[in-house]
Amino acid sequence: MFIFIFQAIWFFIDEFAGKDIDLEIVGKFLFYYSPNLIPNVLPLTVLLASIMTFGALAENYEFAAMKASGISLSRAMRSLVVFIAFLSFGTFFFANNVIPAAEYKSYNLRRNIAQMKPAMAISEGAFSTIGEDFSMKVDQKHGPNDNLLDNVIIHQLSNGGLNRKVIKSVDGELIGSEDSNILQLKLIDGNYYQDMEAKSRDKRDNYPFAKAHFETYTIFMDLSELNNIDLEEEKVKNTFKMLNVSELNYAIDSLAIDNEKVFTNFGENIFKRTGASNIQSKPRNSPEVKDTPKEDQELSEVEKQEVRAMLLKNIDSTITLYKDYRQSQMVDMALNTVKNTKSTLEGKKWDLNRRIKLYNHHILSLHQKYALAFACFILFFVGAPLGAIIRKGGLGLPMVLAIGLFLIYHFINIFTKNYAEDGSLSPVLGAWIATLIMLPLGIFLTRRATADRALFDTGGLLTAIGNFFRKLNPKKKSEASN
Structure with missing residues (x-):
C-alpha cells in the first residue's frame, strides 16, 4: 500500500506541487484516494x-x-x-x-481544489471553465506555478450566455495575489474577435463583427466566489465509480433503455431520409400506373418489404422503367441523400460512441x-x-x-x-x-x-515425447521387441 501511495503522489504531483496547497488538504486527498488502490x-x-x-x-x-x-x-x-x-x-x-x-x-x-486554484483548473489541450464567463484552452503550461501559458484561446460569454467574444494570443500569464480576489490574465500578441449585435432586423443577416490586433491585453477575473469554496462541499455524485451494485444495476437498465430509444429513433430517421419507406411496386409515371386508381397502389407493410427486397436485388432494371430525365433526377437525389446521410452519421458518431462507452463503463465497473x-x-x-x-x-x-x-x-x-x-x-x-x-x-x-x-516434471515429459514418437513408428517398436 505504501508503494502504491507513492505512485499516486507522483501521479498527482503536477497538480499539487507549487500551488500553495496545505499539506493537510494533500493528506486528506491521499486518504480519500487510497481505497481506490x-x-x-x-x-x-x-x-x-x-x-x-x-x-x-x-x-x-x-x-x-x-x-x-x-x-x-x-x-x-x-x-x-x-x-x-x-x-x-x-x-x-x-x-x-x-x-x-x-x-x-x-x-x-x-x-x-481546482476551482479554488485557477491554474489547476486549466487543462492542457482542452477547454476549461474559469468562473462563469470564461472558457479557456492552452497548449502548454509552464513556469514556477504553471502561470505561463502558450497558445491561449478564450471564449467569453455575454450576459445572455452567448459566445460572442473570442480571444487568441501566442502567450499568456496568470498574475494574482493571496490578498486579492482579482486574477489578472495578461495576453501577449493576439487577436480579438467579437460578433456585433445588429439593432435592426434587416442587418442581422449580414453577421457584422469586430476584429482587433493587440500586443498586450489584460483581462481581470473576479475570483471572490472561487475563494469562498468549501472544500468539503459535495456536488458531483453520478460517475460510475461512485455507484454500488444496486445503483449500477439501475443505471445500466436506464442507460440500456435510453440507448435503445436513441439508436432506434436515429435509425428510423436515417431510413426515412433515404426514401426507401415510400417505395411502391411500380413507378407512378409508368404506363401501367397512370391508369391505376390511387387506392389500388397502396400496399401493405409485408408487400412493401417484399418490393424493397426485389428492388434492391435488381436496382438497374428498376431505374430503366422511368424516363431518361427522371433517371438523371433520381441518380442526383440518391447521391445527395447518401452525402447527407454520411454527414449525419459522422456528426452523430461521437455521441453514439460516447453512449456505448458509458454503458460499457457501468457494466465493467459492476463485474469488477x-x-x-x-x-x-x-x-x-x-x-x-x-x-x-x-x-x-x-x-x-x-x-x-x-x-x-x-x-x-x-x-x-x-x-x-x-x-x-x-x-x-x-x-x-x-x-x-x-x-x-x-x-x-x-x-x-x-x-x-x-x-x-x-x-x-522433465522426466515424465521426455517419456511422453518418446511414447509419442514410438506410436508414429511402430516398425522400430517391433524390432526393439524382437
Missing part, C-alpha cells in the same frame, strides 16, 4: 503473502513433518482457505461500499467488484502451492515470482479493460478474463503440490 494492492498482497508463507514452511521442512504425521497439504491449507473465503467476501463489500464512497470524496475534493473478490481467492491457490513447490521463503525468489505473476495478471486486466471500454470486447469478459486465466494455473499448481511433484 485496493483493487491493485490486495491481489498482489495475497499472492506475495501466500508464496512467502508456504515457501518458508516448505523450506524449513514443516510440510515434511506434517506429512509424516499424516497431515496432507490440503488439510494444512483448510484453515487458510476459510480465511481467504472470508477475505474475499469482505473484499466484495469493501469494493461495493467503501471504494465508491472514497471515490465520491476524492473526486469532489479534487474538483473543489465481483472479479476482485474472486481474484483474491484464485491467487491464493496460485501462491500457496507455488510456495510449497519452490520451497523458498523470505523476500528473494518469492518476491520475484509474485511480482512476475501479478504483472501478468495486471497487464491482462488493463488491456482487456481498454478493449471492453470501446466495445471491442464484451465488458463482462473484460472484467473476468484476467481472473479466468489464473484459474487453470491455480488448479494446475494445487494438483502438483498436493501430489508432491515438481513444478515441471
Whole structure:
C-alpha cells in the first residue's frame, strides 16, 4: 500500500506541487484516494503473502513433518482457505461500499481544489471553465506555478450566455495575489474577435463583427466566489465509480433503455431520409400506373418489404422503367441523400460512441467488484502451492515470482479493460478474463503440490515425447521387441 501511495503522489504531483496547497488538504486527498488502490494492492498482497508463507514452511521442512504425521497439504491449507473465503467476501463489500464512497470524496475534493486554484483548473489541450464567463484552452503550461501559458484561446460569454467574444494570443500569464480576489490574465500578441449585435432586423443577416490586433491585453477575473469554496462541499455524485451494485444495476437498465430509444429513433430517421419507406411496386409515371386508381397502389407493410427486397436485388432494371430525365433526377437525389446521410452519421458518431462507452463503463465497473473478490481467492491457490513447490521463503525468489505473476495478471486486466471500454470486447469478459486465466494455473499448481511433484516434471515429459514418437513408428517398436 505504501508503494502504491507513492505512485499516486507522483501521479498527482503536477497538480499539487507549487500551488500553495496545505499539506493537510494533500493528506486528506491521499486518504480519500487510497481505497481506490485496493483493487491493485490486495491481489498482489495475497499472492506475495501466500508464496512467502508456504515457501518458508516448505523450506524449513514443516510440510515434511506434517506429512509424516499424516497431515496432507490440503488439510494444512483448510484453515487458510476459510480465511481467504472470508477475505474475499469482505473484499466484495469493501469494493461495493467503501471504494465508491472514497471515490465520491476524492473526486469532489479534487474538483473543489481546482476551482479554488485557477491554474489547476486549466487543462492542457482542452477547454476549461474559469468562473462563469470564461472558457479557456492552452497548449502548454509552464513556469514556477504553471502561470505561463502558450497558445491561449478564450471564449467569453455575454450576459445572455452567448459566445460572442473570442480571444487568441501566442502567450499568456496568470498574475494574482493571496490578498486579492482579482486574477489578472495578461495576453501577449493576439487577436480579438467579437460578433456585433445588429439593432435592426434587416442587418442581422449580414453577421457584422469586430476584429482587433493587440500586443498586450489584460483581462481581470473576479475570483471572490472561487475563494469562498468549501472544500468539503459535495456536488458531483453520478460517475460510475461512485455507484454500488444496486445503483449500477439501475443505471445500466436506464442507460440500456435510453440507448435503445436513441439508436432506434436515429435509425428510423436515417431510413426515412433515404426514401426507401415510400417505395411502391411500380413507378407512378409508368404506363401501367397512370391508369391505376390511387387506392389500388397502396400496399401493405409485408408487400412493401417484399418490393424493397426485389428492388434492391435488381436496382438497374428498376431505374430503366422511368424516363431518361427522371433517371438523371433520381441518380442526383440518391447521391445527395447518401452525402447527407454520411454527414449525419459522422456528426452523430461521437455521441453514439460516447453512449456505448458509458454503458460499457457501468457494466465493467459492476463485474469488477465481483472479479476482485474472486481474484483474491484464485491467487491464493496460485501462491500457496507455488510456495510449497519452490520451497523458498523470505523476500528473494518469492518476491520475484509474485511480482512476475501479478504483472501478468495486471497487464491482462488493463488491456482487456481498454478493449471492453470501446466495445471491442464484451465488458463482462473484460472484467473476468484476467481472473479466468489464473484459474487453470491455480488448479494446475494445487494438483502438483498436493501430489508432491515438481513444478515441471522433465522426466515424465521426455517419456511422453518418446511414447509419442514410438506410436508414429511402430516398425522400430517391433524390432526393439524382437
